[in-house]
């Protein structure tokens with residue numbers, strides 16, 4: 527379907543974009559890659575009267591290590607994450623994730639910031655960012671505010687962003703030695719949203735005991751979920767088969783799936799358990815290298 531009519535605005539600076547957001551409020555939407563927003567407009571599920579295209583704002587596309595963080599600029603495309611040597615060597619979990627987002631055409635345009643700001647529990651990056659303890663830098667009229675990812679997802683398609691704020695950067699703490707992660711997703715066909723997916727990030731000590739665990743769940747609740755009980759269970763324990771299976775069981779109990787065309791509740795819980803075993807095993811293997 528053709529989207530409803532809208533006014534197209536193309537700011538060249540962040541303050542200009544924020545000015546438009548202040549001026550038009552709820553009638554305006556930021557346009558990044560357009561890979562969620564444009565389909566929503568075509569289905570007439572979103573009807574912004576003003577589209578604020580931030581793609582011409584310079585300096586928002588980068589991937590760099592700085593001040594203890596991996597910093598990803600708001601306009602960095604999925605394809606850039608997928609092929610970044612820095613991501614490949616330091617954050618293979620992000621590469622696992624980006625590779626299963628949609629298809630190469632979508633990934634050439636879609637941004638990590640848009641993937642998070644959309645607030646869709648079916649999107650892949652939120653679970654990974656939850657497992658990594660990311661922070662969202664949001665810029666508004668009063669300057670920058672940093673939102674921990676645990677506080678970012680409020681409910682379906684609703685985030686902690688204020689109407690006049692723009693995500694400008696994603697910050698991920700650099701991994702400690704002996705850290706590793708993995709993301710496992712089941713989709714009905716290549717390019718589909720997840721039936722369920724699990725992200726796991728672990729830090730082990732020299733004897734293989736878990737110091738830190740982050741576990742995020744995709745598409746099994748009204749928001750992306752952090753499996754806190756499973757994370758807590760793993761801390762101080764060896765990553766052996768029994769503990770991995772017990773943590774996966776706890777993660778499946780923390781999932782809040784609903785039945786839909788992708789399957790019934792019990793199937794999705796079982797899936798979370800199996801995917802959690804795989805993600806934790808991959809994370810432990812990478813952390814041990």
Ligand SMILES: Cc1cc2nc3c(=O)[nH]c(=O)nc-3n(C[C@H](O)[C@H](O)[C@H](O)COP(=O)(O)OP(=O)(O)OC[C@H]3O[C@@H](n4cnc5c(N)ncnc54)[C@H](O)[C@@H]3O)c2cc1C
Nearest residue numbers: 556558559560561562563628636637640641643649650693
């Ligand atoms: C065919 C298809 C298949 C897909 N499959 C998957 C999949 O398997 N997994 C997956 O995770 N996603 C999938 N998606 C969704 C898509 O990849 C993401 O939601 C997309 O990455 C959103 O990023 P974007 O830059 O395109 O955002 P846009 O579409 O431009 O924006 C999305 C929303 O976020 C807001 N927004 C965007 N950027 C900012 C910003 N910097 N600050 C504040 N608000 C902002 C917009 O106003 C809008 O509300 C699919 C999409 C398509 C079309």
